[in-house]
Amino acid sequence: MLAATAALALGVPAAGAGAAAPAPAATALPALPQPNSHGLTLKSWSAVAGYGGRMADATFTTGAVFTPRGGTPWISPVQVPVTVRIHLPVGYGSDPARRYPVLYLLHGGGGDFQQWSRSDSGNVAATLAGTAFDGIVVMPEGGRAGWYSDWAGHTDGHFAPRWETFHVEQLLPWIDANFATVKDRSGRAIAGASMGGYGALRYGGRHPELFSAVGAFSGGTDLYQANAQKTIADSLWQAGAAIGWTGLLNPFFRVTGDTLYRMETVFGPQNDWPSVTPVSLALNDAYNSFNGKLALYSGGANGTGETDVHGWNRTLHENLDSRSTQHRYCTGPGEHSYQYWTGELKDFVALAYGTAPAQCPNGWGSPAR
Template identity: 45%
Template sequence: MRTRSTVPSRRVLPRRLATAAAAVALAAAGLAWPSPAAAAPTPPTLPAPVSHGITAGQLVPVAGSAPLYDVTLTTDAIYKRVDPAQPTVTPLRPSIKVRILLPTNYQTNPATPYKTLYLLHGGNGDFDDWSTQGDIASITAAAGFNQIVVMPEGGNAGWYSNWVTGTNGNIAPQWETFHMQQLVPWIDANFNTTGTKAGRYIAGLSMGGYGALRYAGRYNNLFSAAAGFSPGTNIEMPWAQSLIHGSVVQVPLAPTAPGAFIGPYSASTPNLAQYQYPLGWLWGPHQVFGPTEQWDAQNPVKLATAEKYNPYTKLALYSGTDQGDGAIHGSVVDMHNNLKAKGVYPRVCTGSGDHTWPFWKNDLADFLRYVQGQTPATCTTNPGWTLKP
């Protein structure tokens, strides 16, 4: 909740007199009267808004922000109908958003190709989290990262995956298809990116940290650097299964603001549970519900053993050791050991810290310097954090 600040009451000059008095004071001091705030820059035109399975509108500036823009789009991938004969969630093509941070000189240097960072949000989060809570514009500016940052919707509990079978709502979300097979080429088609593996990075926090590592392992042909901030790295752990189960059963499926439901559905909708996700339908049965053979290809610790991260020269893991991150820290250590066993030595930063934004923002700042070759000697600005050998 925001509170309005109070000041002692005082006599106020009529507006015209106050304006004139201020102008005289400035002139006496040899200062110029401040010019009106500059109008928001005209958004760049998207040359291929309908392409690669995506139907999108034009960029819309985010009010009062740095060069941040939103684009609203639809795709068949998010809610894939399972049985055409059965009723399903409506609409099947809900509008979702992607927030994009453009370099400050993007429109004045049209011939310059830019690198691209895909930055993923966490569970029960939203596409704008990294700007509203993560202060992405200030972090990138301070790190000298004047490149493109793409912040896509990932679902409240989508887990950055293609769901194996349908939910009771008769849909099988295909987040991986949307992000990797549609959004990445769509961004390259509509913005002046390098369009290369060397110029493409991915990172995320919590559920998005899992998603970033999962995508990095499965699509090592697309990215040259990856990072997980408080990431899930081992989905076979009992605590991880419990967390995933809780998220997919309790969190609404709508890929909008947390707590929002699609169309007419609300918290008072009868039989609302049918529009939420039972765990067994995510990557296939796990050890509680059946065989786990399908899980290795979804699991970062197993992807490390399979040498899927070996092509990376810039790989980073960050986790606190306090409550909220304690169990995560153990799985990060496991992944670190699996990577080292295969000759991969990532940047691993740990220390006293929990599952909150102040730590994730410092993690991102460290990662941005790391990928640009600065490689800070100390791990983030989190007090007491150290670099694990």
């Protein structure tokens, strides 16, 4: 479900798939006042065809991807390009005084920075059209099996990604430096699907001072569950530190060893897992500051579909309830699929930027109590 194998089937269309519908003629992309800053070196800034200049890709190199570790790296150079896709609201830049909220939208396992924007997966431009959200969407690369972590260990080729450093310490201030954003937590939300749901819960729980709303669509919540560990361990053998097609067939990008070794490669010693496990973070009141703008969504409630994900999210919901942490929990019958996640994204932005609907998406009825 969260594994690279499942997500590959769900969220990574074939090359050339997912072209957008015709759009107005492209306009010039906004200038970037600090393109090389906050540890990032900009290599290209280019429009995505079909969006009239409102969607663009920023490609960087950064010392966070990758870091040499554990011996002489088997790849040279160790740094590889990483891309962030950015969607701008209608009329961006027309009012120099206006500042926009930012939604950081994280992709799932086996996917890449394109996953949320393709018309046959997240289709974010159409999904968010007409919703309460009128801001900037930032869709960063997170690796096929990066797990939104600063890896504690290393690949078999002696290098390691530091995705949390890239996203939180580098990309977030880079976005604020180069776009007309609301430059505090009130202007930032974070959400994601599957592995990206884990990432949103992880970043929100560890950095609540940076975000005001968190949404997890079929997200991972519990590193201690045997099925979750198998999913993660399998993804590290299948994809490891691969980014898109880079390294996917290269054995030096993979992590071999037993399940615990692979888990500790990504998340560090088992004693440290409570600090990166949402069910544990909830028991330490890590989500209290979101004041109800925390939303969990999962299918599998009828005993079919993503039943493991349903159980993991149910536990997180119960842990939040035990600490009187306000949140929205929507669940019902359903699969691990964008068929459900796009509706959940609409529901989440209504919660974060407007008024939460009385009913959950996907025909699931009222939020669970």
